[in-house]
Amino acid sequence: MLNVKQMIAALACGLASISAYAAEPKIAVTDLTYEEKVSEYFRVVSASSKSSVKGSYSERETDRSYSQRGHVDAKSESNYFEAEGYYTYIDRGELKTYTADLKGALLKGGGVHLIQARPYVGKPMEKIFDIIGRIKQGMYPGADYVLFGTVSNIQFRQESNQLQYGNSMTASLSLDLVADFSLINTKTYEVKAAFSASGSGVDTKIISRAGDRVVFNRGKVMQETSRSLAEAAYGELMVQFGLPRGANRPANTGNAAQPVVTPAPEPVTVYR
Known part of the structure; x- marks a missing residue:
C-alpha cells in the first residue's frame, strides 16, 4: 500500500513538473x-580630348603653266569635369x-x-x-x-x-x-x-x-x-x-x- 502511495506521489510530482515546464x-x-x-565624401574628375587633321594636295602642269594647291583642316576638342561634395544615405x-x-x-x-x-x-x-x-x-x-x-x-x-x-x-x-x-x-x-x-x-x-x-x-x-x-x-x-x-x-x-x-x-x- 505504501509503495502505491509513493508511486502516486512520484507520478503527481512528475506531472506537476511537466505542467510547470509547459507553462x-x-x-x-x-x-x-x-x-x-x-x-560620405566624393570627388569625381573626368577629362577627355579628341582631335582630327585632314589635308589635301594637288598639282597641275601644262605647257604654259604650273600650279599646286594644298589644304589642311585641323580640329581639336577637349572636355574637363570636376565635382565634389557629400552624399547621404540611410543604413539599416x-x-x-x-x-x-x-x-x-x-x-x-x-x-x-x-x-x-x-x-x-x-x-x-x-x-x-x-x-x-x-x-x-x-x-x-x-x-x-x-x-x-x-x-x-x-x-x-x-x-x-x-x-x-x-x-x-x-x-x-x-x-x-x-x-x-x-x-x-x-x-x-x-x-x-x-x-x-x-x-x-x-x-x-x-x-x-x-x-x-x-x-x-x-x-x-x-x-x-x-x-x-x-x-x-x-x-x-x-x-x-x-x-x-x-x-x-x-x-x-x-x-x-x-x-x-x-x-x-x-x-x-x-x-x-
Whole structure:
C-alpha cells in the first residue's frame, strides 16, 4: 500500500513538473535592429580630348603653266569635369554582438525557455522594423513572445586626461549603447513590456608622455557593454514581466531601478 502511495506521489510530482515546464513562456530574442544616416565624401574628375587633321594636295602642269594647291583642316576638342561634395544615405541592419549576454541572463534566471530566432534576410529596407510582419512570416517558430530591440544611440569615445601629479596621463576608449525593447505576444501582438536599457564599457591606459602609441582592448569594451546592457534589460523584465530574480541577483528595493554592475578591477597598462 505504501509503495502505491509513493508511486502516486512520484507520478503527481512528475506531472506537476511537466505542467510547470509547459507553462513556462517561450521567448525569442532578436538581434538589435539599427538605422543611421551616413554621409560620405566624393570627388569625381573626368577629362577627355579628341582631335582630327585632314589635308589635301594637288598639282597641275601644262605647257604654259604650273600650279599646286594644298589644304589642311585641323580640329581639336577637349572636355574637363570636376565635382565634389557629400552624399547621404540611410543604413539599416542588425547588430549581432550585443544580445548573447541577454540570452544568457534569461537562461540563468530560469522560468522561461529560449527560442532561437531566425535572422532577418533580404534587403534591409524599412520593413526590418516591422516586427509584426516578421512574426507573421514565421521567423520565431514556437515562441510565445518576441523580445524586439532597436538601437537608439551607440557611440564610441576616445579621450585623454592629464593626471594631477607628474607628466603621465590617462587615455580611454569607451562605448555607450542605448536600446529600446518591446516584449510582444506572438499570438495577440500585445506588448507585455516596453523599456529602454543602456550599457557601457571602458578601457583605460596610463601613458608616460603625450604622443605615445596606445592600443585599446576594443573587445573588452564591447564585452562590458553587452553585459551591462543585459543586466539592465533583465532588471526591467523582472519588474514588468515578472521574470524570476534568479541566483545571485539582489531583490528589488521597491523601485524599478536598473541593476548596477561593478566590473572587477583590472591591472592598468603603463606605456613608457
